[in-house]
Amino acid sequence: MNISILGSTGSIGTQALEVVDDLKGIKDIAVLAITGNSNVELLEAQARRYKPSLAVIADEKKYNDLKCRLADTNIKVSTGEEGLCEAATLDKCDMVLSSIVGFAGLVPTMKAIEAGKDIALANKETLVTAGGLFTDAVKRHNVRLLPVDSEHSAIFQSLHGGNRGELNKILLTASGGPFFGKTKDELKGIKKEQALKHPNWSMGAKITIDSATLMNKGLEIIEAKWLFDVFLDDIEVVVHRESIIHSMVEFCDKSVIAQLSLPSMKHPIQYAFTYPERLPSPDRSVSFAELKALTFAKPDEETFRCLALAKKAGRMGGIMPTVLNAANEVAVAAFLCDKIGFLEIGEYVESVLSKYENKLNFTIEDIIEIDRSVRLEHKI
Numbered sequence: 109m110n111i112s113i114l115g116s117t118g119s120i121g122t123q124a125l126e127v128v129d130d131l132k133g134i135k136d137i138a139v140l141a142i143t144g145n146s147n148v149e150l151l152e153a154q155a156r157r158y159k160p161s162l163a164v165i166a167d168e169k170k171y172n173d174l175k176c177r178l179a180d181t182n183i184k185v186s187t188g189e190e191g192l193c194e195a196a197t198l199d200k201c202d203m204v205l206s207s208i209v210g211f212a213g214l215v216p217t218m219k220a221i222e223a224g225k226d227i228a229l230a231n232k233e234t235l236v237t238a239g240g241l242f243t244d245a246v247k248r249h250n251v252r253l254l255p256v257d258s259e260h261s262a263i264f265q266s267l268h269g270g271n272r273g274e275l276n277k278i279l280l281t282a283s284g285g286p287f288f289g290k291t292k293d294e295l296k297g298i299k300k301e302q303a304l305k306h307p308n309w310s311m312g313a314k315i316t317i318d319s320a321t322l323m324n325k326g327l328e329i330i331e332a333k334w335l336f337d338v339f340l341d342d343i344e345v346v347v348h349r350e351s352i353i354h355s356m357v358e359f360c361d362k363s364v365i366a367q368l369s370l371p372s373m374k375h376p377i378q379y380a381f382t383y384p385e386r387l388p389s390p391d392r393s394v395s396f397a398e399l400k401a402l403t404f405a406k407p408d409e410e411t412f413r414c415l416a417l418a419k420k421a422g423r424m425g426g427i428m429p430t431v432l433n434a435a436n437e438v439a440v441a442a443f444l445c446d447k448i449g450f451l452e453i454g455e456y457v458e459s460v461l462s463k464y465e466n467k468l469n470f471t472i473e474d475i476i477e478i479d480r481s482v483r484l485e486h487k488i
């Protein structure tokens with residue numbers, strides 16, 4: 109199999125390359141293209157090791173640097189959105205791992221679908237913003253869409269336990285993040301260093317903050333709605349602190365089927381790469397005797413407003429999830445630069461949402477424009 113990895117220098121991208129190494133000799137995967145935004149050193153090291161035909165540095169200011177570094181190889185170097193789209197559509201590529209963070213992943217992922225590539229999807233923001241257009245394109249171009257987000261991979265795997273018509277609801281698990289159980293007062297002075305410490309997962313900065321605000325779970329509800337063609341009200345969030353059950357589905361006979369494994373993104377990445385097969389993994393087994401107990405709780409949507417806001421935007425549909433997503437990206441970036449406090453992330457998202465009128469029919473160009481307008485007109 110030949111793959112392109114959009115976002116190879118990130119948390120998902122680097123783990124995907126480890127999966128490629130793990131599978132060597134069991135299922136050989138050639139990496140045709142890799143991309144990064146600004147980490148030229150890492151992209152160069154990956155290019156030398158995996159020998160793709162194309163390496164793309166999205167930040168145009170870094171293009172010359174990467175080009176010089178790879179001058180002694182026959183690897184083509186490109187840049188900008190054009191370069192990302194080239195990486196997403198290479199002739200010999202079978203599958204694109206969409207693991208750029210944020211809205212920036214949308215256009216290249218859509219181009220990959222239009223070029224007939226199967227998609228392993230980590231970038232949830234694409235489904236949140238362009239869900240209907242995205243899933244229509246997947247059907248039209250007859251490509252496979254395999255979830256990489258751990259919860260969605262778990263749901264996808266659990267759904268094999270029954271027929272779609274027999275599904276009652278989805279139980280989407282949430283770790284609760286580093287601030288589970290805290291009150292609004294206790295969250296006031298939170299510093300980014302505290303918010304960046306996730307109890308179970310090591311991830312990129314943006315999704316780590318989203319996990320702390322529970323926006324991540326809100327985005328995942330919308331992601332699940334589009335991936336599995338269900339109503340938002342048929343998705344229930346369950347806080348499960350241990351992150352062992354990655355999500356569950358309940359069928360009409362009230363049987364619940366779940367997928368369990370130790371928290372490692374390499375599991376869902378590998379499953380997306382090998383589906384429908386399961387291949388050996390070097391991961392450790394779950395030891396139930398060591399774990400002793402698994403716990404469950406309700407999420408606190410009063411304190412963690414972002415979850416409620418995402419549900420609201422998701423129910424409204426149309427362009428509102430795009431507004432929510434863009435506002436959240438702006439707010440998280442501002443929080444990471446110490447410009448706003450932790451609780452202000454939700455306050456800002458709520459205020460931006462209130463400034464937009466919904467529009468139910470839209471094109472990709474429309475949401476690109478809306479995303480741009482949120483970033484320009486509501487700068488922090």
Ligand code: NAD
Pocket residue numbers: 114115116117118119120121143144145146147166192206207208209210212230231232233256257258309310311312313314315373
């Ligand atoms: P990350 O920040 O570690 O990596 C992001 C990648 O995108 C990097 O390669 C970076 O260079 C690239 N990138 C960033 N901005 C870009 C831009 N403007 N143009 C082009 N490339 C750009 O993020 P991550 O944690 O790997 O997450 C990637 C995606 O996967 C996100 O959508 C996230 O929600 C999703 N996801 C991540 C995890 C996880 O465990 N990390 C789990 C589930 C889902």
Ligand code: MG
Pocket residue numbers: 257258259260328
């Ligand atoms: Mg997840």
